[in-house]
Ligand code: IPM
């Protein structure tokens with residue numbers, strides 16, 4: 335029996351209700367498999383601001399550092415629109431990523447067969463889609479200095495942010511992308527704007543050098559980020575792994591997510607060096623419009639927990655089991671509102687979690 339220390343940060347909006355369903359899956363694994371979880375629950379985002387006066391407290395950071403993995407819900411909501419800019423809920427998440435050194439953000443965009451009609455694109459374009467975006471997460475314009483809003487006088491102001499990357503920042507995320515491509519279909523597309531930005535030119539040169547030195551067996555292609563945005567809609571299946579910077583990754587991963595039909599299905603993993611805990615969170619936001627209504631889709635957060643099992647806890651076998659159960663639930667036409675279709679059964683957040691547990695039970699019964 336292996337015991338893992340997990341920090342759970344439900345956060346704001348729908349975060350707490352989707353996390354409650356993850357808890358059911360944890361409890362199921364503890365009762366039925368050779369694992370147990372020692373869970374510390376804490377706050378992030380607006381919830382942390384209300385409790386601690388900051389969106390990510392030092393004490394929470396220490397707990398995260400001492401854990402094997404951190405599972406997060408979502409942050410943000412209109413009730414914090416007027417808090418100081420450096421204390422807004424999103425700043426908590428950015429601080430967590432930075433302090434934990436989580437430089438590589440893995441965002442898979444996978445189209446489940448049962449959901450092929452949920453996409454706004456034609457089924458023949460997205461059927462079988464399986465791409466992985468590797469987004470740089472602790473550098474670029476999100477953190478570059480100088481930054482700020484300057485008063486120039488006479489009612490004129492100047493807003494500044496800095497796009498900056500070093501060779502080591504580029505190569506370490508590039509390495510993650512090449513390694514993952516080796517375990518997938520052996521192709522990496524690296525995206526920047528080398529035609530306009532020096533940081534993009536450096537990105538292209540460093541990725542090229544890394545490829546030449548260590549990853550000759552992987553196919554590398556370079557693409558301008560705007561073209562990538564277009565190609566994702568034109569022919570998304572041409573991609574295997576996409577590696578890109580923090581800001582382009584933010585945008586392209588939302589676009590890739592929508593190819594699959596619902597943000598409610600998409601997990602993500604943020605990874606640092608081997609000895610730091612990963613942070614796992616759904617790609618969707620806090621959805622304040624449906625918060626507290628038991629309507630949200632818990633699968634993205636459950637699949638994020640499954641990524642934690644795979645990447646931080648080395649339990650790919652348990653991750654496979656959860657992912658299979660998710661597929662079976664979808665094949666059984668059980669749907670939350672975001673992925674509802676004709677002839678399907680509408681499920682609440684908690685009913686979706688319960689259906690998944692039933693699937694896990696029946697998988698166990700079959701195996702016995
Ligand atoms: C994301 C989100 C965040 C980001 C926000 C909430 C700060 O959009 O994880 O993609 O921009 O990174």
Ligand code: MG
Nearest residue numbers: 584585587588
């Ligand atoms: Mg985003």
